[in-house]
Amino acid sequence: MVRDLTVFQRFMGLCAGRTGQLINYARLGNDAGVAQTTVKEWLSLLEASYICFRLPPFFGNISKRLVKSPKLYFYDVGLAAYLMGINSVEQISTHPLRGMLMENMIVTEVMKHFFNKGQNRPGLMFYRDSNGNEVDLVVQRGADTVPIEIKSAATINRDFFKGLKKFKSSVDRADDGILIYGGSETRVQNGVQIANLNSLHEVLSRYFA
Numbered sequence: 001m002v003r004d005l006t007v008f009q010r011f012m013g014l015c016a017g018r019t020g021q022l023i024n025y026a027r028l029g030n031d032a033g034v035a036q037t038t039v040k041e042w043l044s045l046l047e048a049s050y051i052c053f054r055l056p057p058f059f060g061n062i063s064k065r066l067v068k069s070p071k072l073y074f075y076d077v078g079l080a081a082y083l084m085g086i087n088s089v090e091q092i093s094t095h096p097l098r099g100m101l102m103e104n105m106i107v108t109e110v111m112k113h114f115f116n117k118g119q120n121r122p123g124l125m126f127y128r129d130s131n132g133n134e135v136d137l138v139v140q141r142g143a144d145t146v147p148i149e150i151k152s153a154a155t156i157n158r159d160f161f162k163g164l165k166k167f168k169s170s171v172d173r174a175d176d177g178i179l180i181y182g183g184s185e186t187r188v189q190n191g192v193q194i195a196n197l198n199s200l201h202e203v204l205s206r207y208f209a
Helices: 005-016 025-032 036-048 077-083 089-094 098-115 158-170 200-207
Strands: 052-055 071-074 124-128 134-141 144-150 178-180 187-189 192-195
Touching: 005 025, 005 036, 005 071, 005 077, 025 036, 036 052, 052 124, 071 077, 071 098, 077 098, 089 098, 098 124, 098 134, 098 144, 098 200, 134 158, 144 158, 158 178, 178 200, 192 200
Parallel strands: 144 178, 178 192
Antiparallel strands: 052 071, 124 134, 134 144, 187 192
């Protein structure tokens, strides 16, 4: 239950600033000035209202220690941007959380792809281990997994492939994966499908028919 709307609105702004990040309930509670139990109650309320959702971590037959905390996203990226104080397109290009907003957008677009196919519980997760290796999104289809890395940069860097390669070498039946970035090219490089925003839905339809 929300008793103080001002505190709740501040809490939502803090959530927007943590888009695409691991949820630290204690820190979020401290910043908002509420208890951890209240943080969890309010997050559940936001989820029930289809405002936010928690993306669970990937767990597989991997020997390395994996992160167990979920990540936080908004269903409406425009709302997240508004809560961050972004009022124009020009602000986004230089905003320090631009990459997180793009990540949020791609995650929700992948989610909508499955919702539109009538699959209300798609196997979407993220991967991160204790050594800092990570993949922004993992799609699990039965025993097969497809890792998806998301970058807002317009130029491809070889470091973008690091997490995808690590995931494939660590997980059985893992695909080479997909790299979605802010540039214009669409091609296959070292087995990885490179896509941009314009080709996103075409690539998703091909991978997840």
